[in-house]
Amino acid sequence: MLEYGEDMDIKRDDLLQMYYYLRLTRRLEERITSLYHQGKILGGAWTSNGTEAVSVGYAYALEKNDIAATYFRDMGAFLVRGISPKRIMAHYLGKKTGVSGGKDGNVHIGDLNHGVFGFPSHLADNYPVGTGAALAFMIRGEKKVVAACTGDGGTSRGDFHEAMNLASVRKLPIVFFCNNNQYAYSTPLRMQMAIKDVAERALAYGMPNKIVDGNNVAAVYTAAKEAYEYARNGGGPTFIECKTMRMHGHSEHDSAKYVPRELLEEWKKKDPILTIEKFLLENNITKKEELDDIDARVEEEIDEAERFAIESPFPDPEETFTGVYATPVEADENVM
Ligand SMILES: Cc1ncc(C[n+]2csc(CCOP(=O)(O)OP(=O)(O)O)c2C)c(N)n1
Secondary structure: OOOOOOOOOOOHHHHHHHHHHHHHHHHHHHHHHHHHHOOOOOOOOOOOOOOHHHHHHHHHOOOOOOEEEOOOOOHHHHHHOOOOHHHHHHHHOOOOOOOOOOOOOOOOOOEHHHOEOOOOOOOOOHHHHHHHHHHHHHHHOOOOOEEEEEEOHHHHOHHHHHHHHHHHHOOOOEEEEEEEOOEEOOEEHHHOOOOOOHHHHHHHHOOOEEEEEOOOHHHHHHHHHHHHHHHHOOOOOEEEEEEOOOOOOOOOOOOOOOOOHHHHHHHHOOOHHHHHHHHHHHOOOOOHHHHHHHHHHHHHHHHHHHHHHHHOOOOOHHHOOOOOOOOOOOOOOOOO
């Protein structure tokens, strides 16, 4: 596993930006959780708490025209791709100004203007969707890549394997990430696969694979960047397993009492934000005051997002069916 500092070719500004996104992701989800407990959001609240470095790291390594085929613990990717906390908060509150215009809620977030596919709820169906996009890029001769992410549980589904196989056979420009946070809802890893590392699954498809510390944003970023370059230059897909730990319940209604407390204590010490903070300070890359300023900026943004969402209107009932189906075009009578 990559140590901070070792083989690291990341500029100071980028490290600080990744710190900012980690903090923004954590605080936005904490605010959403608090609103959830106040009964103010529509539906449930799933967070990426403890695993934020996965989505921040892989999304930060993408280029502007690339695509992210995200899953539901990828809040960091939504933010890195430029979907604003305001629109995300309004989405959670079911408001007209939200990402889906109030038609959908919670983690069902996507916006092609930001290169993020809408998330299919069925796990791991974003893998085949991403694979399809990668096939299209290849056919069109576009030098773009796709990043697709799923949880450890998602890798036990058939769709996962079909996507991995096709991507490898056709050498498609896609990089598959696994947020291995040890549990699929209440099912621990050992109860859903007989192998030690999820990365072994890639061997069956002749696909290069890598295991990284999923709490080390620099390690995720570095591995992602390398794999994107390989894919962009025709090398084909890579599978990257990011080992991390889900520090909250499956969603905020779940106390996760099935997770041994000692395990959580152990991972708490490896928190991704603490880890990068320690690294930045110990290596004199920044000073505490600079990090405090970033934290203050994040708090302001989150306050502003909450205000915006609360003050925003709900969608008009007349809009119920707009944007749901493609607008029908006049049928051409000459075309059978
Ligand atoms: C095909 C399918 N089966 C079941 C579900 C319900 N479900 C949503 S999340 C989840 C657990 C997912 O675990 P994992 O893939 O490990 O992701 P994690 O929650 O650990 O990030 C389940 C069973 C679903 N969305 N899709």
